[in-house]
Amino acid sequence: METSQKLAGKVALITGGNSGIGLATAQRFVAEGAYVFITGRRQAELDAALQTLGGQAFAIQGDVSNLGDLDRVIATIREQKGTLDVLFANAGIAEFAPLEGVTEAQYDRQFDINVKGTFFTVQKALPLLPDGAAIVLMASIVGSKGYEANSVYSATKAAIRSLARTFTTDLKARRIRVNTISPGPIETPAFNAVLDTPEKMAAFKAQMVSGVPLGRMGDADEIAKAVVFLASDDSSYVAGVELFVDGGTAQV
Numbered sequence: 001m002e003t004s005q006k007l008a009g010k011v012a013l014i015t016g017g018n019s020g021i022g023l024a025t026a027q028r029f030v031a032e033g034a035y036v037f038i039t040g041r042r043q044a045e046l047d048a049a050l051q052t053l054g055g056q057a058f059a060i061q062g063d064v065s066n067l068g069d070l071d072r073v074i075a076t077i078r079e080q081k082g083t084l085d086v087l088f089a090n091a092g093i094a095e096f097a098p099l100e101g102v103t104e105a106q107y108d109r110q111f112d113i114n115v116k117g118t119f120f121t122v123q124k125a126l127p128l129l130p131d132g133a134a135i136v137l138m139a140s141i142v143g144s145k146g147y148e149a150n151s152v153y154s155a156t157k158a159a160i161r162s163l164a165r166t167f168t169t170d171l172k173a174r175r176i177r178v179n180t181i182s183p184g185p186i187e188t189p190a191f192n193a194v195l196d197t198p199e200k201m202a203a204f205k206a207q208m209v210s211g212v213p214l215g216r217m218g219d220a221d222e223i224a225k226a227v228v229f230l231a232s233d234d235s236s237y238v239a240g241v242e243l244f245v246d247g248g249t250a251q252v
């Protein structure tokens with residue numbers, strides 16, 4: 001992996017850093033010289049992720065929708081490093097279902113993890129963030145376009161985009177940059193589990209890819225590279241934007 005130490009000595013937290021886009025980003029961050037804390041719900045998956053990250057990475061088990069867990073995560077980073085320069089609020093879930101079939105439990109779970117989890121991850125991290133820190137929130141192309149059987153998940157991602165706009169204003173006195181990354185379809189474990197049969201998955205992927213000008217799905221490292229940009233001084237005058245990394249999908 002080619003790197004130029006864009007995050008040398010920085011302390012970063014990536015929620016949901018044990019899998020998919022979060023793990024790919026953790027690998028990039030470590031390669032760029034950062035100390036990286038990853039969180040996730042399951043210790044075994046965190047341990048497996050750490051094996052791929054080496055000595056500058058640390059794992060803390062925690063559920064982003066549980067405020068007590070968030071307090072513990074932040075307290076651990078405070079004890080170990082005393083600061084947090086980069087926050088990537090990436091953890092999220094998707095449960096697709098036709099409008100008529102969405103259950104209250106599915107609705108609540110997605111809003112709890114995606115919206116409440118993102119909001120309180122930022123709120124709890126604030127005391128540790130120095131002036132000039134970088135926050136990246138994980139949204140999605142689906143927050144801006146209508147895909148079938150996607151209403152609740154899409155609404156959570158539009159809400160996250162909205163949080164980023166208001167956080168940018170709320171945090172202007174501290175010059176904290178808050179940006180949103182909005183991937184198109186990316187091959188990850190979560191993406192491949194949003195529907196319950198291989199046939200439905202194939203049809204869904206075909207629907208997604210047909211709307212991508214570059215004609216393919218993306219991979220997690222293509223998102224990770226963009227997060228490095230938003231987390232580093234390369235984007236020092238970029239604040240409040242939604243960066244689509246989606247093969248052109250949002251523009252057509």
Ligand code: NAD
Binds near residue numbers: 021042187
């Ligand atoms: P993934 O399942 O590989 O990763 C999701 C991560 O979030 C996992 O590490 C999981 O442990 C963690 N997580 C889920 N619920 C959590 C909770 N309550 N507390 C803490 N961690 C939790 O999937 P991914 O595709 O890499 O997704 C990462 C993010 O990217 C999600 O927010 C997802 O909505 C978003 N996204 C994905 C795609 C895509 O096509 N894969 C596109 C746009 C946005």
